[in-house]
Amino acid sequence: MHTVLVLALPGTIAFDLATPIEVLGRVRLPGGRAGYRVLVCGSEPVVDAGPLRLAVDRGLDALAHADTVIVPGRYDPAAPVPGGVRDALRAAAAAGTRIASICVGAFTLAAAGLLDGRRATTHWAAAERLQATFPAVRVDPEVLYVDTGQFVTSAGATAGVDMCLHLVRRDHGAAVAADASRQAVAPLHRDGGQAQFIVRPGADPAGVGLGPVLEWWESHADKRLTLADVAARAGLSVRTLNRRFHEETGRTPMQWVTAVRIRRAQELLERTDHGVDRIAHLVGFASPAHFRVQFKRLSGVSPQAYRRTFVAAPVPS
Template sequence: MDTVALAVTDGMLHFELALAYEVFDAAPAGVAGPWYGVVVCGPGPVRAGRFLLEPDHGFDRLPQADTVIVPALADVDEAPPADLVDAVRAAHEAGARVVSLCTGAFVLAAAGLLDGRRATTHWAHTQALAARYPQVEVDPDVLYVDNGSVLTSAGKAAAMDLCLHLVRLDHGSSIANAVARRLVVPPQRDGGQAQFVTTPVPAPNHHPLAQLFPWVLERLDQPLTVEDLARQVRMSSRNLGRHFKVATGTTPLQWLLTQRIRRAQELLEITDESIDTIAAATGMGTATTLRRHFNRTVGVPPDTYRRTFRSRNRSGLDEGERHHV
């Protein structure tokens, strides 16, 4: 069982703290093996917003954790507590994966873990982070940044995206989607999407692309083009591109490729279908094309991904949940 330690101190925001606890504390249906063990670590009773918390352990427990999560700090004008900074640094040196949510990035930066690395935080504080820690490559335009052993997220909803990203890394796409369904949140967004849009996004039912997204997801096996998508919503290709950039932070083709890859991940995890069949089911055409895009996007070939995640999760699925293309 992997241990997730939530590192808390006075002045932390309760939203990101509660969010991380909800994601990692309870396993969704379908997990065959062990889930995470969550511990809360702090210097003593701490106040998060209007809540008083009693940690399970002191900061000396952090170096024993597999993953350490630092939630958001309410006041970034003050230097983060030295005991928290030292403990987070020690945990990373001991081999822990260290994650910051929102302004928790200031703790990681103070610990030196972001030196020479790309990182992000809530868009309202990116300038302050860059000014205070010039050795950090601050990216204000993304939801989260994954540097392997050090990960940072923007604020609020982006913290959920990063937590789901961690579940996806550890347990696969199907389980991460199950967590999202349990929490009634959308499936994980890509880290490279924009933190915020320049114009307000209308209510989902009234957004010009509201009906397009489910229409596309039901047709991933088809060779869709930008022109096909534009025709479906009665727009020009250029106008469609503008709406996509506002709604998703990316282009129609990149979004479509991401959905194809995610569908391939799920099929690799929960079916016995061949790579050729999965390539056809996801609109990739051939196994060669699927392998090329999958390896570039996910970082491993489809066969390796299947061996890693299907053996971990498949036995936990009910027979009724197992399906074929």
């Protein structure tokens, strides 16, 4: 069974700590067997988690036996990371263990040198601080999570749920992940990144925003609409539409609709046996070649490789 160790450090954020325990701990494989064995270990026998005190009965040596280590955020992300924790994380990484962080837990991974030269994310409000403190890390503040293979980082709070569901899908396939999402009462694919939550200068938090037109455009994403079509629907000029899109989503309109189409393509790759060319047409791309380029740019892999990874495989009895 896949063993997950959640690392409790002094000042850990209780919500971040509980997320993998609840999401991964409830995963069930076909036949009812548990998908994960979830344990908690700590750098000290008792650690504080805000108003809580947690007694931890496993020490850092337990990391050597984990398949995945998840590091929650800490209330003070800049607090020193005990040397023993850094050493244990480095040893686990050297052994090939998958290591993930939730929210500002990325600071702990970065302090151990695990994110140098890699793309990573964290809570948008801490992204500039992470970049300034660890300039070797390529911080992307606008996504919900980043998966570089061995290392996975997620944005703040509920983005940890998104990341955990992604890990389930990666480990056990789309069907098991869909069931896990129902157990968590959370969508398996959440629209957009954390850019939609960033408070940007110039945005009008009291305004109606682009919500209605985004919902309309998403439902028509397979149509080859022009920006003029979308602007007319929103009652805006094309220039104003572009400006409002950047203010409210952090993206251009075409970047946004391309991401919507790629998410739909991922679902079709997981749930159908349609060919790649047909999927490209169904989700609204003008050509399969352009679809393949955009899919690899946003997903990091080709459509074929994505299907091989995320289509549920038979579970050994």
